[in-house]
Amino acid sequence: MSQPDEVYPMRLIAHRFTLVRHAAAAFTLGMTCLGIQLPAHAGECAAPVISKTTLAEAREMWAACDASIVSAGNLAIGGGSGKDGMSQVGLEQVVLVTVAGVDFEGLPVVRYAFVDEVLYAISVQLRNTFSRDKPLFKELSNDEISQLQQSLTNKYGKPRALKDMGAGKKPNIFIWDLRDSEMTLTNTIIPGYQVNLVHKALAKKVDAYRKAECKRHRQKGDTPTPVTSVCV
Numbered sequence: 001m002s003q004p005d006e007v008y009p010m011r012l013i014a015h016r017f018t019l020v021r022h023a024a025a026a027f028t029l030g031m032t033c034l035g036i037q038l039p040a041h042a043g044e045c046a047a048p049v050i051s052k053t054t055l056a057e058a059r060e061m062w063a064a065c066d067a068s069i070v071s072a073g074n075l076a077i078g079g080g081s082g083k084d085g086m087s088q089v090g091l092e093q094v095v096l097v098t099v100a101g102v103d104f105e106g107l108p109v110v111r112y113a114f115v116d117e118v119l120y121a122i123s124v125q126l127r128n129t130f131s132r133d134k135p136l137f138k139e140l141s142n143d144e145i146s147q148l149q150q151s152l153t154n155k156y157g158k159p160r161a162l163k164d165m166g167a168g169k170k171p172n173i174f175i176w177d178l179r180d181s182e183m184t185l186t187n188t189i190i191p192g193y194q195v196n197l198v199h200k201a202l203a204k205k206v207d208a209y210r211k212a213e214c215k216r217h218r219q220k221g222d223t224p225t226p227v228t229s230v231c232v
Contacts, residue, residue, distance in 0.1 A: 047103070048112060050181055051199040053119045055095060058112060067101035070109070077210055089217060093209050105152065105195060115209070120202035126193035145187050148195070149174055156183060164188045 045065040048058040062069070074090035095114045104110045104122055113121035126140045126148075140148065153159060156178065161171035167188065176183040184196045 048119050048122070050119050050122060050197060051202060054117050055097075055114045055119075056117070058097070058114075058119060062099055062102065065102060067099050070098040070100050072097040075113070075206070075210075077214065089213060091206075091209050091213055094206055104197075105148070107148075107195065113206075115202055115206050118202065120199045120206065122197045124195045126187075126195065140193070145185075145193065149185055149187070152176060152183065152185060152195075159183075159185075164190065166190075 046061045048061055053061070073096060074092055075094035075096055076090045093116055095117075096111055097114070098109065098111045100109045102108060102110050104124060107124040107126075109124065111123045111125075112119060113123070126145055128139055152174070156176040159174040159176045162173040162175065163171050164173060164186075167173075172186065172188040174185045174187075178197075180201065181197060181199050184194075184198070186192060186194050186196075
């Protein structure tokens with residue numbers, strides 16, 4: 001069995017805001033490793049489009065941009081969701097690919113999530129919250145995160161501002177509704193300092209796949225407790 005990816009902290013922690021959970025899922029959940037090679041050729045640099053671009057098309061785009069794949073694998077479910085090595089179940093329908101040398105809202109290290117070969121989420125971690133490993137990206141200061149929030153507001157308009165349970169008086173979760181998608185900035189330790197763009201309908205499709213896989217393993221009776229503990 002392949003080892004889970006450990007580039008980023010990988011557990012999606014339960015949160016009272018369902019929309020925030022969907023937005024964070026593509027990034028916070030881990031993956032079981034999968035080998036993907038970039039084709040070696042040059043061309044015009046283009047950015048993948050959520051709900052439109054396929055994995056094969058994205059690989060062509062990254063190659064044209066001279067970007068490099070940092071890690072790739074299937075979405076993992078279970079204890080730690082890949083980070084702590086306890087998860088033993090991955091979703092074949094969902095592939096996560098972390099790429100360096102791209103540009104998403106000015107951020108160069110990005111995780112792309114594909115369901116049934118179609119891009120459904122784009123996520124960036126802003127701080128290395130839970131892992132002791134040296135991050136592959138530049139961690140943002142409080143001022144830089146505030147500047148990013150203002151940049152997104154200038155681009156997408158005023159967001160919905162929410163607070164997690166420990167936020168105090170100031171909101172620390174900001175959500176921009178973009179028709180069929182949703183942009184979220186979380187400036188909080190749980191579920192993590194992140195920016196996420198998620199296609200709402202495709203995210204529900206991923207949730208359905210995850211629940212079906214959890215149910216299948218529970219019925220088999222051979223799934224370790226760390227997996228079933230997060231399959232709700």
